[in-house]
Amino acid sequence: MDKAKLQELDNQYIAHVYSREDVAVATGKGAVCHSADGKRYIDFSSGIGVNSLGFCDPEWTRAVSRQAGVLQHTSNLYYTEPCALLAEKLVARTGLKKVFFGNSGAEANEGAIKAARKYSFDKYGAGRHEIITLLNSFHGRTMAALSATGQEDFHEFFHPFSEGFKYVAANETDALLNAAGDKTCALMIEMIQGEGGVVPLTRDFVRAAAKMCAERDILLIVDEVQTGAGRTGKFFAYEHFGVNPDLVTAAKGLGGGLPIGAVLFGEKCENAFGAGDHGSTFGGNPVVCAGGLVVMDRIDEAFLRGVREKSEYMTGRLKLMKNVVRISGMGLMLGIEIEGKTAHEALRYCVENGLLILSAKDKIRLLPPLVISREEIDEGLEILEQAIAG
Ligand SMILES: Cc1ncc(COP(=O)(O)O)c(C=O)c1O
Numbered sequence: 001m002d003k004a005k006l007q008e009l010d011n012q013y014i015a016h017v018y019s020r021e022d023v024a025v026a027t028g029k030g031a032v033c034h035s036a037d038g039k040r041y042i043d044f045s046s047g048i049g050v051n052s053l054g055f056c057d058p059e060w061t062r063a064v065s066r067q068a069g070v071l072q073h074t075s076n077l078y079y080t081e082p083c084a085l086l087a088e089k090l091v092a093r094t095g096l097k098k099v100f101f102g103n104s105g106a107e108a109n110e111g112a113i114k115a116a117r118k119y120s121f122d123k124y125g126a127g128r129h130e131i132i133t134l135l136n137s138f139h140g141r142t143m144a145a146l147s148a149t150g151q152e153d154f155h156e157f158f159h160p161f162s163e164g165f166k167y168v169a170a171n172e173t174d175a176l177l178n179a180a181g182d183k184t185c186a187l188m189i190e191m192i193q194g195e196g197g198v199v200p201l202t203r204d205f206v207r208a209a210a211k212m213c214a215e216r217d218i219l220l221i222v223d224e225v226q227t228g229a230g231r232t233g234k235f236f237a238y239e240h241f242g243v244n245p246d247l248v249t250a251a252k253g254l255g256g257g258l259p260i261g262a263v264l265f266g267e268k269c270e271n272a273f274g275a276g277d278h279g280s281t282f283g284g285n286p287v288v289c290a291g292g293l294v295v296m297d298r299i300d301e302a303f304l305r306g307v308r309e310k311s312e313y314m315t316g317r318l319k320l321m322k323n324v325v326r327i328s329g330m331g332l333m334l335g336i337e338i339e340g341k342t343a344h345e346a347l348r349y350c351v352e353n354g355l356l357i358l359s360a361k362d363k364i365r366l367l368p369p370l371v372i373s374r375e376e377i378d379e380g381l382e383i384l385e386q387a388i389a390g
Contacts, residue, residue, distance in 0.1 A: 003037050021351050028055025031372040031380075033356075042380040045356045046369040049194075049226050049333070052253035052295055054369035060256050060294045067290035074286070076279060082289035089296045090264055093235055096248060097270035100263040101284035105225030105251035106140025108261035111278055112188070112247045113144050115263060116219045117164075119272040120185035123217075130183040131221075134170045138195035139188065139223055148188060151196070171205040177212055186219040186247075187212075191237035194226035197361035198328045198335025203241055210243040219246040219269060225261075226333070229253035230299040230370050233308035233331035240330065253370075256295040258288040299370070307331050307370050310377060314366070317381050322389040328363070332372075336364040338388050349387035355380050364388075 001009075003024045010020070024036040031043045031054050046052065053060050067082060074080060087099035100111050113131060120128045133139065135150040146154050147162035155161060166184075168175045170193065180187070187209055193199040213220040222245040227237035231253055234240055238248070248264040261283070265272065282288075311331045318327050318336060328335040338346060343359040350357045358365040364384075368377070 001036065003035070006036065021347075023351060023356070030054040030057075031369045031376045039354065041351075041354050041356050042376055042383070043356045043372075044350075044366045044368045044380050044384075045358045046253075046367050047257065048358065049231060049252045049367045050255070051257050052229050052231070052370050053256050053298060054371045055257075057256065057294070057298075057371070059298070060291050063294045064258065064287050064291045067287045071286050073282070075281065076284060080284065080286045080289075082286045082293060083284035086284075086289040086292045086296065089293065090250075090262065093296070094248065094264060095244070096264040096266050098265040100265070100273070100278060101289070102261035102263070102280045103259045103282050103285075104140070104261045105223075105249065106142040106145040106261075107280070108225065108249035108251050108263050109139045109145045109148065109188070109221075109223060110142055111261070111263040112221045112223075112249050113148065113186075114278060115247060115265065115269055115272045116186035116221060118277060119219060119269040122272065124185075128183050128185050129164045130166055130181070131164060131186045131188055132166050132168060132176065132179055132184060132218075133188045134190075134193070135167050136170060136193050136196035136199065137167075137188075137190055137223075138193065139190075140225075170199065171202045173205055173208045176205075176209055180212060180216060180218060184216070184218050186221050188221040188223060190223045190225075191227050191241065192232065192329060192333060194333065194365075195360055197363050198333060198365055200328060200330065201241075206238075206241040206243055210241075210245075213246070221245065221247040221249065223249050225249055225251045226367075227330075229295060230304055230307055231331055231333050231367070232329075233304055233311060235299060235304065237330065254292055254295060255288055256291045258285075258291050260288050260292055303370070310368075310372065310374075313374070314377055314381065318384075321385050324388060332366070332368050332370055334366045335360060336366070336388075337362070338364060341388070341390075346384070346387040349390065350383055353383050353386070355383040355387075357384065 026036040137150040139145045139148040144162040150167035228250040246266040251261040326337040
């Protein structure tokens, strides 16, 4: 189908919640994709942090295709092997104790919010249900996840929102200590605020927050939806900070391209949910988990070292570019503050010239596939440099 026809169909039949770029992606391999009209693009976006192994990684494709031909779905009424194996790997990797699988980041966060409240209810009774989140955070678009999101822009139109959330400024330890009270059951944080503009938390703040949580039996929930699955150069970003969360949520890159969400439960709350307290028809789907297994196997220590090396290389080159004011982030999750033009103007130039990038707030955001090669990085950075400098 040609692009004009596709755009006409899409505009007519798809609800207008996305402002799409003028690209119709048709095929992809690794960090390169092609549009329906034959144009080639270097991908610095990985489907917003999803295609951790790039487009159509051969091993990943084989695993999901094979599983689709063996058993595509049953239900959570029965046992299936890929789901149990993926949970085992996540537990072995993190030291957390149990896993619940859903289908998206927002859904994972809903699960963690429910689990924290259930843990507190079981132990302290009703009323200790408040969850502290950070200003400028993003936790998803379902109602509780939106309520948890600490940005006023997201709190319009859809009233009534879910009660029981309180927001404090990121990296303000005293504000956090003052905000936590008798009704607080959890603190939910992103280690790097992704949608908020690639804003990392400070080590001091994270460690003080973890200490407070441990002392007051407040569960520490880390939202690793964007930062997880190797994105920052560790399997989970919290590992950079030397803390042990009680609940971790993951999604995006964990599935390598199929919809997944996961809640990981630490020792304290591993039994917070009993049968019937939570669930999902599709959660733990065998095809999705077969892909997740390939992702997890691939992201070993050597792979993570590679992510950190690519990050250093990219950051080093970006720093030398004209009009780059500041670079934030870790691993292959980078925010670039520029002057002279807006991030969106730079994004437009990149798209027109064969590079897919993202923006977050007023920054350029780069989330390339973790498998991107040095040559592909160079090719993309050349376009980006022209976009920023021009
Ligand atoms: C930190 C964080 N949490 C949650 C979400 C929501 O994930 P999903 O879009 O899969 O529901 C996102 C999405 O960008 C995210 O970055």
